[in-house]
Amino acid sequence: MKILSVVGARPNFMKVAPLHRAFLNVPGIQSKIVHTGQHYDARLSAVFIQQLDLPQPDYSLNVRAGTPEQQMAEIRQTFAAVIRVEQPDWVLVVGDVTSTLACAQIASKMGVQVAHVEAGLRSGDGQMPEEINRIQTDALADLLFVTEQAGLDNLRREGVANERVHFVGNVMIDSLVQYRRKAAELNTLRLLGLSPRNYVLMTMHRPVNVDTRQGLEKVLKLVKNTAFHKTVVFPLHPRTRASLTRLNLMPPLVSIPNLRLLEPQGYLEFLNLMEHAAIVLTDSGGIQEETTYLNVPCLTFRDTTERPVTIELGTNQLLADLEPETTHQKLLEVLNGRAKVGRIPPLWDGKTAGRIAKILYTTAMHEV
Numbered sequence: 001m002k003i004l005s006v007v008g009a010r011p012n013f014m015k016v017a018p019l020h021r022a023f024l025n026v027p028g029i030q031s032k033i034v035h036t037g038q039h040y041d042a043r044l045s046a047v048f049i050q051q052l053d054l055p056q057p058d059y060s061l062n063v064r065a066g067t068p069e070q071q072m073a074e075i076r077q078t079f080a081a082v083i084r085v086e087q088p089d090w091v092l093v094v095g096d097v098t099s100t101l102a103c104a105q106i107a108s109k110m111g112v113q114v115a116h117v118e119a120g121l122r123s124g125d126g127q128m129p130e131e132i133n134r135i136q137t138d139a140l141a142d143l144l145f146v147t148e149q150a151g152l153d154n155l156r157r158e159g160v161a162n163e164r165v166h167f168v169g170n171v172m173i174d175s176l177v178q179y180r181r182k183a184a185e186l187n188t189l190r191l192l193g194l195s196p197r198n199y200v201l202m203t204m205h206r207p208v209n210v211d212t213r214q215g216l217e218k219v220l221k222l223v224k225n226t227a228f229h230k231t232v233v234f235p236l237h238p239r240t241r242a243s244l245t246r247l248n249l250m251p252p253l254v255s256i257p258n259l260r261l262l263e264p265q266g267y268l269e270f271l272n273l274m275e276h277a278a279i280v281l282t283d284s285g286g287i288q289e290e291t292t293y294l295n296v297p298c299l300t301f302r303d304t305t306e307r308p309v310t311i312e313l314g315t316n317q318l319l320a321d322l323e324p325e326t327t328h329q330k331l332l333e334v335l336n337g338r339a340k341v342g343r344i345p346p347l348w349d350g351k352t353a354g355r356i357a358k359i360l361y362t363t364a365m366h367e368v
Contacts (some may be wrong), residue, residue, distance in 0.1 A: 002090075004091050008036040008097050009038050012099070013267070015118065018174035019035060019117070023173060033059075034059040035192050036079070036099040036363055037064065038098055044281070056180065071099075072101070076102050079103050091103060092115045093116055096137070096159070114137075115142065115144075120137070121307060145171075146167045167347065168344070170289060189273070197276065200279050204283055205239050207239075233260045235262040236263065274287070288316045289348075293314075296345050303318070305318055310342075
């Protein structure tokens with residue numbers, strides 16, 4: 001039984017790493033990794049391969065096209081060639097990035113079974129490219145592996161057959177559990193001159209927040225207000241840095257006192273920073289889950305979330321926009337000891353990859 005697992009963007013590595021290890025532990029499964037190159041910056045790609053103890057990908061498609069549409073076309077073409085050579089039994093895709101949908105599409109078209117890890121998540125925002133990717137990938141998938149109850153509810157509502165759907169937990173938490181101690185050994189805080197709970201960790205990269213002057217000016221106001229209370233640690237995503245430079249907003253940002261601008265961090269460094277932050281301000285999807293597991297308060301700057309369990313059970317709170325005054329009030333609540341108390345969702349136990357490997361293997365045996 002041969003499985004090709006696809007990685008393309010930063011979050012994919014944290015999900016595929018434990019899956020690849022779990023597959024290697026099952027006699028009869030051959031696991032190979034295909035890196036599309038969707039994130040080709042070494043700070044968003046190569047460092048994760050190294051830190052997560054992944055082998056070099058068996059195939060690197062080196063996709064460098066600019067727009068998502070161009071990337072989609074190039075990924076489909078180059079991945080089709082890999083399928084012809086490898087003749088896999090399964091193509092496994094994770095998450096909701098361009099690579100996820102492109103590889104699911106071409107695999108399905110070529111008659112290869114598709115497994116989607118992190119299936120069923122829905123934000124309800126049809127304008128998000130990720131939402132389109134999620135819906136279309138789930139429609140193509142033969143097996144759908146779900147992280148939370150909302151995923152089961154969404155797929156049932158969409159008419160997906162129950163036998164295709166499996167509630168297995170969150171594979172990204174597998175990586176967090178495995179590498180938490182290794183991350184602590186890096187002493188990232190000491191190297192940056194930080195102390196636990198005395199800084200706010202911030203990430204911003206979604207187009208609605210960073211692609212326009214209006215959005216970035218709100219980001220600057222948010223940083224300034226927050227830095228009045230705590231040091232702000234802000235690793236800059238390449239997209240955010242490019243927008244700041246293009247709109248000539250980097251000078252006012254760097255002039256804000258009590259701000260630590262960083263290059264994109266490796267997985268281990270960022271995990272260590274996240275675990276010891278007083279609060280995390282973000283527009284990321286995966287960070288909502290990681291902060292929930294770590295019991296770190298999180299404010300997410302989005303109208304909706306495809307991960308409602310992080311709000312229902314976890315430490316996450318949604319803020320519909322980057323309105324500085326509303327954010328400042330929420331921030332003060334957390335810093336004054338009135339943070340939301342959360343708990344770890346069901347099956348977020350570090351053992352998800354093993355469950356997925358067992359289901360895939362059992363399914364293959366039934367088909368023989």
